Amino acid sequence: MATGRGWALRQLLRGHGPPAGAVGLRKGPGIRPTADPLRHHASCQGCCQDGAVSLDGMPSEVLLKIFSYLDDVNVLCCCCLPSSRRFYHGADYYFIWVRIYSTAFPPKRSTWNLKAEEKTAMPVTRLIMEEKAAGYWKREYIAKQVASVKAVVAQLLRPVNPYTGLPVKIKEALRISGLGWVIILRDKSGKEHVTEFVDLSINDTSVTVVWYGKNWPRLATLSTLDLCGVTPVFMDRYKPPFKDGPRWRSLISKYSLSDLTETTPMGCDGLIRVFCLSPGLLVGLWKREEELALVMANLHFHQLMERSTLGSATVPYELPPHSPFLDDAPEYGLHGYQLHVDLHSGGVFCLCGTFRNLFSRKGYIENGYVKFTVINFENNTQHVPLIGKVGLSWKTNVFEGCIKSCSIMDVTLLDDSGKPFWCFSSPVCMRPSTSPCDTCNFLGLRYCIDYVDSEGRLHVDLVWIKETEEYFVVSLALYLSVLKINRWFGTDY
Incomplete structure (x- = not known):
């Protein structure tokens, strides 16, 4: 037999009364439980032939009795129901929210020599006597719960990892906030298809979120895809998030799907083709049907x-106005930078490296970019191998596979003060290199990885060593936008 909070509410919404022999639900403060508060009686006009009780025909006293046994989340859900006006007003009843508020936030003044029931009844009575506008205690309760969770999350985000410059306890912050992600597929007529994520993996500096299923809308009818974060309207940090409750939606990025099949795919295998949409979104299409197979979002921890x-x-959220940092030695160029790079797929890392004390001399500018040489080809002591095989693992309800030469790259660049300067997480592809290099050809087959956005570019050269069957990173260069540098430091570089 199902029990617990919200059981009576769910039974009533389904059109069922309580089971035979059911005793009153959980005892609420200041309320005397009855043997069967939902028993059918002759005065109820909303009774069905099979003896079930409808909500519209139920006396107000019985509805209030039911609400007194529910917790805060279930009562708030009842307030959001548009189907029954009586149900809405019952859940919004003044006394119910006074009880919920007083239980969660009792007065700090201690009272001696009183029973537990009396201690609860006293603050409730005191609050009832205070004349407040309708809905006041509900708004106060939600505001305090939201502020409490935000304060805990902000405290968790303060400690910073010295290697990455990112919060150390972000996993715990994600759990306490109840944060999740959805994609909204919007067709050309404006209809929305909201899809909850199916799989999620937390990496060292990013989160990978995956959606797949059997009931995707047809690609030809879709126009845009919205990536949104979702959080409960309010949470109790001591309870797990209530997935079916009201949630707040925050737009992260908007993508166009109209010309997806006409763009160049990033890679493919025997079943799907994958396309990369900036920033950080990967869309997989079935090769036979040209329909959606999966969607993968890669979200960097920085300001996540x-x-x-x-x-x-x-x-989307807009960053606050940036206050330029003072460059203590502009005549020497940029110095003291630190780079953290991860190359991974499906929780398996083939590269995880930190490079310190990076610098670029004054005036070393190429086509509007300042160049940082992270790994120098001529210095073989800096060359690093990739561990294992490079490939982007994927799966759906039925099939799974791996797209060779593709993976997820996370980049975190810190300035000389340890602040995140340039951060991204994106699918990348390893392609055969076309630039001439006789020495590289002598070593083995050459490949390269390129990434570019509005703030910078990244170029990686790799060599395939046939004897050991592994890739070596023989060159890595960063190109930072001069506009970004001038905006960051408030200078004219």
Whole structure:
């Protein structure tokens, strides 16, 4: 027999009364439980032939009795039901939210020599006597719960990893905030298809979120895809998140799907082709049908909580105005930078490296970019191997596979003060290199990885060593936008 909070509510919504012999639900403060508070009686006009009780025909006293046994999340869900006006007003009843508020936030003044029931009844009575506007205690309770969770999350995000410059306890912050992600597929007529994520993996500096299923809308009818973070409207940090409750939606990025099949795929295997949409989204299509197979979002930890919670359903979160940092020695160029690079797929890392004390001399500019040489080809002591095989693992309800030469790259660049300067997480592809290099050809087959966005470029040269069957990174260069540098430091570089 199903028991627990919200059981009576779910039974009533399904049109069922309580089971035979059911005793009153959980005892609420200040309320005397009855043997069967939901028993059918002759005065109820909403009774069905099989003896079930309908909500519209139920007396108000019985509805209030039911609500007194529910917790905060279930009562708030009842307030959001549009189907029954009586149900909404019953769940919004003044006394119910006074009881919930007083239980969660009792007065700090201690009272001696009183029983537990009396201690609870006293603050409730005191709050009832205070004249407040309708809905006041509900709003106060939600505001305090939200503020409590935000304070805990902000405290967890303060400690920073010295290697990455990112929060150390972000996994715990994600759990306490109840943060999740959805994609909204919007067709050309404006209809929305909201899809919850199926799989999630937390890496060292990023989160990989995957969606797949059997009931995707046809690709030809779709126009855009919205990636949104979702959080409960309010949470109790001591309870797990309630997935079916009201949630706040924060737009992270919007992508166009109209011309997806006309773009160049990033890679393919025997079943699917994958396309990369900036920033950080990978879309897989079945090769036979040209229909959606999966969607993968790669989210860097840098300002992840802000981007996933502080935007609205239609407008992404905007960064606050940047206050330029003072460059203590501009005549020497940029120095003291630190880079952290991860190359991974499916929780398996083939590269995880930290490079310190990077610098670029003053005036070393190429086509509007300042170059940092991270790994120098001429210095073989800096060359690093890739561990294992490079490939992007994927799976759906039925099939799974691996796309060779593709993977996820996470880059975190810190400035000389240890602040994140350039961060991204994106699918990348290893392609045969076309630039001339006789020495590289002598070593083995050459490949390269390239990434570019509005803030910078990254170029990696690799060599395949046939004897050991492994890739070696023989060159790695960063190109930072001069506009980004000038905006960061408030200078004219």
